[in-house]
Amino acid sequence: xxxxxxxxxxxxxxxxxxxxxxxxxxxxxxxxxxxxxxxxxxxxxxxxxxxxxxxxxxxxxxxxxxxxxxxxxxxxxxxxxxxxxxxxxxxxxxxxxxxxxxxxxxxxxxxxxxxxxxxxxxxxxxxxxxxxxxxxxxxxxxxxxxxxxxxxxxxxxxxxxxxxxxxxxxxxxxxxxxxxxxxxxxxxxxxxxxxxxxxxxxxxxxxxxxxxxxxxxxxxxxxxxxxxxxxxxxxxxxxxxxxxxxxxxxxxxxxxxxxxxxxxxxxxxxxxxxxxxxxxxxxxxxxxxxxxxxxxxxxxxxxxxxxxxxxxxxxxxxxxxxxxxxxxxxxxxxxxxxxxxxxxxxxxxxxxxxxxxxxxxxxxxxxxxxxxxxxxxxxxx
Amino acid sequence: xxxxxxxxxxxxxxxxxxxxxxxxxxxxxxxxxxxxxxxxxxxxxxxxxxxxxxxxxxxxxxxxxxxxxxxxxxxxxxxxxxxxxxxxxxxxxxxxxxxxxxxxxxxxxxxxxxxxxxxxxxxxxxxxxxxxxxxxxxxxxxxxxxxxxxxxxxxxxxxxxxxxxxxxxxxxxxxxxxxxxxxxxxxxxxxxxxxxxxxxxxxxxxxxxxxxxxxxxxxxxxxxxxxxxxxxxxxxxxxxxxxxxxxxxxxxxxxxxxxxxxxxxxxxxxxxxxxxxxxxxxxxxxxxxxxxxxxxxxxxxxxxxxxxxxxxxxxxxxxxxxxxxxxxxxxxxxxxxxxxxxxxxxxxxxxxxxxxxxxxxxxxxxxxxxxxxxxxxxxxx
Numbered sequence: 001x002x003x004x005x006x007x008x009x010x011x012x013x014x015x016x017x018x019x020x021x022x023x024x025x026x027x028x029x030x031x032x033x034x035x036x037x038x039x040x041x042x043x044x045x046x047x048x049x050x051x052x053x054x055x056x057x058x059x060x061x062x063x064x065x066x067x068x069x070x071x072x073x074x075x076x077x078x079x080x081x082x083x084x085x086x087x088x089x090x091x092x093x094x095x096x097x098x099x100x101x102x103x104x105x106x107x108x109x110x111x112x113x114x115x116x117x118x119x120x121x122x123x124x125x126x127x128x129x130x131x132x133x134x135x136x137x138x139x140x141x142x143x144x145x146x147x148x149x150x151x152x153x154x155x156x157x158x159x160x161x162x163x164x165x166x167x168x169x170x171x172x173x174x175x176x177x178x179x180x181x182x183x184x185x186x187x188x189x190x191x192x193x194x195x196x197x198x199x200x201x202x203x204x205x206x207x208x209x210x211x212x213x214x215x216x217x218x219x220x221x222x223x224x225x226x227x228x229x230x231x232x233x234x235x236x237x238x239x240x241x242x243x244x245x246x247x248x249x250x251x252x253x254x255x256x257x258x259x260x261x262x263x264x265x266x267x268x269x270x271x272x273x274x275x276x277x278x279x280x281x282x283x284x285x286x287x288x289x290x291x292x293x294x295x296x297x298x299x300x301x302x303x304x305x306x307x308x309x310x311x312x313x314x315x316x317x318x319x320x321x322x323x324x325x326x327x328x329x330x331x332x333x334x335x336x337x338x339x340x341x342x343x344x345x346x347x348x349x350x351x352x353x354x355x356x357x358x359x360x361x362x363x364x365x366x367x368x369x370x371x372x373x374x375x376x377x378x379x380x381x
Numbered sequence: 382x383x384x385x386x387x388x389x390x391x392x393x394x395x396x397x398x399x400x401x402x403x404x405x406x407x408x409x410x411x412x413x414x415x416x417x418x419x420x421x422x423x424x425x426x427x428x429x430x431x432x433x434x435x436x437x438x439x440x441x442x443x444x445x446x447x448x449x450x451x452x453x454x455x456x457x458x459x460x461x462x463x464x465x466x467x468x469x470x471x472x473x474x475x476x477x478x479x480x481x482x483x484x485x486x487x488x489x490x491x492x493x494x495x496x497x498x499x500x501x502x503x504x505x506x507x508x509x510x511x512x513x514x515x516x517x518x519x520x521x522x523x524x525x526x527x528x529x530x531x532x533x534x535x536x537x538x539x540x541x542x543x544x545x546x547x548x549x550x551x552x553x554x555x556x557x558x559x560x561x562x563x564x565x566x567x568x569x570x571x572x573x574x575x576x577x578x579x580x581x582x583x584x585x586x587x588x589x590x591x592x593x594x595x596x597x598x599x600x601x602x603x604x605x606x607x608x609x610x611x612x613x614x615x616x617x618x619x620x621x622x623x624x625x626x627x628x629x630x631x632x633x634x635x636x637x638x639x640x641x642x643x644x645x646x647x648x649x650x651x652x653x654x655x656x657x658x659x660x661x662x663x664x665x666x667x668x669x670x671x672x673x674x675x676x677x678x679x680x681x682x683x684x685x686x687x688x689x690x691x692x693x694x695x696x697x698x699x700x701x702x703x704x705x706x707x708x709x710x711x712x713x714x715x716x717x718x719x720x721x722x723x724x725x726x727x728x729x730x731x732x733x734x735x736x737x738x739x740x741x742x743x744x745x746x747x748x749x750x751x752x753x754x755x756x757x758x759x760x761x762x
Contacts, residue, residue: 134550167484
């Protein structure tokens with residue numbers, strides 16, 4: 001049996017964020033080396049002694065063995081399933097494969113499905129955990145920055161259909177999140193940056209001080225200093241605060257979609273081709289557009305839009321539609337994609353707008369004509 | 382437009398059971414003619430004005446047109462999907478068909494999926510309603526006695542897999558249940574009787590007076606007198622009480638499985654061949670076995686087992702394993718089916734046992750050797 005040396009040590013820098021959701025409360029641990037300590041962290045919190053791990057072909061070679069070793073050391077009987085990497089894996093066919101594997105492993109209510117990977121694996125495995133026996137335990141081990149600060153916290157799970165993204169799913173909170181920050185060292189610069197867009201988002205929603213802190217500290221955060229763990233912990237705490245207040249997105253939780261309505265439309269316009277645009281890049285451009293649109297509506301100062309764009313540009317994120325490589329569809333088509341986004345209620349356009357840095361709010365009656373002329377202006381037509 | 386004459390009248394005998402589940406609270410209406418009044422009952426409670434109806438080939442010819450007419454009259458835009466009747470429809474393939482149809486109909490969060498049919502349609506459509514956009518509104522229009530008193534109340538939804546029945550699903554409470562008692566007039570005697578086993582179950586769990594009332598009043602109840610509505614309302618109220626106390630079956634709700642552990646094993650042993658055994662018949666035999674087993678364990682008086690068997694026999698329900706037509710597997714095989722039942726926790730056998738009429742309780746440490754020798758004794762080996 002191979003146990004990596006890091007497995008016994010708890011880093012001093014490690015942080016814990018508790019998500020107080022009553023009987024669905026859970027802990028998020030953030031720090032280096034958590035994959036190698038997963039067994040102990042799970043057995044100290046969950047009753048079951050079986051686990052079914054879902055991972056992908058990129059992540060498995062890096063971390064699956066260390067995770068299996070740790071589980072075995074702590075007496076958890078585990079099986080694993082390695083799926084193709086990428087957004088296409090969030091399909092009904094793969095959901096069927098995962099649920100069949102989980103049932104074959106005789107996972108009962110107190111046993112766990114473990115997601116080892118990024119947002120795709122987390123969303124798919126979480127959906128499976130939510131429907132097997134009407135809900136079994138779920139442990140998230142997010143290995144991307146995006147998953148550590150966003151998709152692994154809050155209980156949204158789902159798959160894509162021919163009608164759109166994330167249209168089938170359940171709310172199923174994890175029982176434990178292990179955000180191993182050492183895993184981020186293997187991310188590409190581009191992937192890390194894309195995740196950073198979601199980190200900055202929390203500052204822009206309602207924490208102006210955090211945004212100012214990021215403007216000062218993003219370099220050591222990118223370089224892997226203690227600022228990285230700090231920033232992830234603040235982001236997880238921010239998401240937790242919103243989720244606790246509005247677990248099932250009847251109101252305030254929609255704020256987390258800042259930048260996402262424009263962003264999703266851009267992703268759809270590029271056919272989710274990650275060579276052209278990944279989710280976090282869409283969010284980056286989308287957040288800048290949200291600030292510019294808010295400024296055009298005389299809600300926010302134009303200076304704020306300039307400040308947001310400047311910061312995101314400085315970390316290397318795209319901030320303008322024309323930075324997306326390849327041909328983009330006409331603006332009317334982008335608007336169609338916005339109208340088809342699932343955050344449409346009763347036919348009206350819902351947007352997250354803002355009155356300044358850290359002052360986002362939900363507007364659910366934005367006229368589509370305003371959006372159209374704003375976007376046309378942006379694209380120089 | 383055709384509106385049946387009954388659609389405007391509310392029967393004096395109509396009953397309402399409110400299920401007080403906080404923000405998931407809902408009403409169960411019980412009485413004749415509710416299908417023809419569905420539109421008005423829905424629009425007075427739900428905000429959405431679209432609906433996707435799921436039904437089956439047996440029920441559609443009888444009630445689909447009346448339901449569509451009523452919805453149209455009240456301004457609800459509805460589409461429908463008619464599936465094959467029978468347990469095989471509770472599959473992942475049919476779930477995919479239903480969710481695709483619901484998404485194509487652009488059902489949003491406040492719109493409704495409507496289940497028009499028995500337990501199979503309710504379980505499947507409810508699962509779809511629970512996962513489309515992470516949950517849309519759900520209206521149950523149960524047309525069998527079993528569905529009116531059991532599966533349409535309480536929020537359990539699900540489909541079957543090769544590993545067993547109901548192994549995939551969610552808890553998704555309906556927003557409204559319309560139990561049209563006139564629909565019961567078209568049930569076969571056998572179907573009605575099978576549903577009756579679940580009615581009697583509520584008396585046996587914790588309402589000895591209701592059981593005594595049924596012993597006196599089952600004949601007018603079968604004949605369609607006001608006793609029928611009364612009995613259905615009492616059964617729905619009883620189920621509501623249990624569900625409100627333990628929505629997600631962490632404890633007391635398991636009592637609703639009285640007779641079901643043995644019953645499911647018998648259903649599995651007949652390969653769910655409804656010509657040999659339907660669910661309610663399995664529950665009838667299972668409840669008698671639960672009383673006899675409790676008596677053998679010196680928990681209940683043998684007189685109670687005799688009384689339960691006598692009553693179920695008098696309404697025409699089977700009460701003994703050897704009444705099931707065809708060859709039954711050896712007792713060890715039955716026990717395997719019991720052990721594979723999903724109500725197994727940590728390997729121990731969980732049974733609902735009883736101390737008398739209306740005194741059921743959950744026992745989660747029943748030794749399988751006791752069950753084996755009890756069943757062998759019953760079968761004269």
